[in-house]
Amino acid sequence: MSQDTVQSAVPATQLMQMIFGFMTSQAISVAAKLGIADLLKDDARSADELAQATGMQARPLYRIMRALASVGIFAEDDTGRFRMTPLAEPLRGDAPDSLRDFAIFLGADWHWSAWGDLSGSAQGGQPAFERIHGQAYFDYLGVNPGPAQVFNDAMTSLSTAASAAVVNAYDFAGINQLVDVGGGHGLLLASILQQYPQMSGVLFDAPSVVEGAKDVIDGHGVGERCDAVGGDFFTSVPAGDACIIKHIIHNWDDERAATILKNCHRSMAENGKLLVVEMVIPEGNAPSLGKLLDLEMLVLFLHAHERTEAEYRTLFERAGFRLTRILPTKSAYSVIEGVRI
Numbered sequence: 001m002s003q004d005t006v007q008s009a010v011p012a013t014q015l016m017q018m019i020f021g022f023m024t025s026q027a028i029s030v031a032a033k034l035g036i037a038d039l040l041k042d043d044a045r046s047a048d049e050l051a052q053a054t055g056m057q058a059r060p061l062y063r064i065m066r067a068l069a070s071v072g073i074f075a076e077d078d079t080g081r082f083r084m085t086p087l088a089e090p091l092r093g094d095a096p097d098s099l100r101d102f103a104i105f106l107g108a109d110w111h112w113s114a115w116g117d118l119s120g121s122a123q124g125g126q127p128a129f130e131r132i133h134g135q136a137y138f139d140y141l142g143v144n145p146g147p148a149q150v151f152n153d154a155m156t157s158l159s160t161a162a163s164a165a166v167v168n169a170y171d172f173a174g175i176n177q178l179v180d181v182g183g184g185h186g187l188l189l190a191s192i193l194q195q196y197p198q199m200s201g202v203l204f205d206a207p208s209v210v211e212g213a214k215d216v217i218d219g220h221g222v223g224e225r226c227d228a229v230g231g232d233f234f235t236s237v238p239a240g241d242a243c244i245i246k247h248i249i250h251n252w253d254d255e256r257a258a259t260i261l262k263n264c265h266r267s268m269a270e271n272g273k274l275l276v277v278e279m280v281i282p283e284g285n286a287p288s289l290g291k292l293l294d295l296e297m298l299v300l301f302l303h304a305h306e307r308t309e310a311e312y313r314t315l316f317e318r319a320g321f322r323l324t325r326i327l328p329t330k331s332a333y334s335v336i337e338g339v340r341i
Helices: 003-019 021-034 036-040 047-054 058-070 100-107 109-115 118-122 128-133 137-143 145-169 187-195 214-219 254-267 289-300 309-318
Strands: 081-083 177-181 200-205 226-230 240-246 268-278 321-328 334-340
Touching: 003 021, 021 036, 021 058, 021 100, 036 047, 047 058, 100 109, 100 145, 109 128, 109 289, 118 128, 118 289, 128 137, 128 289, 137 145, 145 187, 145 240, 177 187, 177 254, 187 200, 187 214, 187 226, 187 240, 214 226, 240 254, 254 268, 254 309, 268 309, 309 321, 309 334
Parallel strands: 177 200, 177 240, 200 226, 240 268
Antiparallel strands: 268 334, 321 334
């Protein structure tokens, strides 16, 4: 083989690994659904033992495990037994930064099928998810409780890691009442209130969502300082000194996102703070999880998207806020701070 052929094969091999990426993602999702990491957390096991514990066939399961071990997720020893690795730890259901439910969500057939029509979203007019399922994403979840539970579990999984990172990165001192807009079951707000005992909070989300928040709020010991309020953030937002909005704004186009932020502006005290927790896309060609998550927005919603600092600055100004700083956290998310003007 000539030197030129060897050199040209390197990019082709790298590209082939990227093309095969969906195979890795699906194998991770299968391992997550089967709870493999939980089965291996105390001791190594063979494929036969894992198959018996999960109800799978040993040989196919071995092939999945072997593939995952080849990319550092689990490791196979000389006797054919598989053990945990650092990359496998977040697949445990009880890991502090667990991604198990998120991996299950991304590999779910109803979600995965929409990605097969990414090119349809690129054509415009209708998001891939709606083309495949005949319904808008949140409408679909509203009438399919199984997928809705998978989605909610995934969002809670992401929230667990992100919430700790936000609490550690941002100083909430001086805020008397914090409104968590679209706060789900309240993990982020409860974590903040736990660290700031002088603060009170309002958890605001759809009525059907906040109904499930009591265990989280009470479990953090902040029930007496936290009200759960059901409503629609496109209509109004409860009053407070500050609003925090995590993993919500990226779900909407600029017009709808501005409507949410304008409602925060109307309900907020003078000089109040707006805290948006999202991935911020860096300029240029730098690698970024946000650039990949942006494709998820394209598949599910078409016009929803991740944003750059400049795009957030424009969005904030449109809603009556001045962007003051962007604070990175130890997670993939940043706290985008604004003040009411």
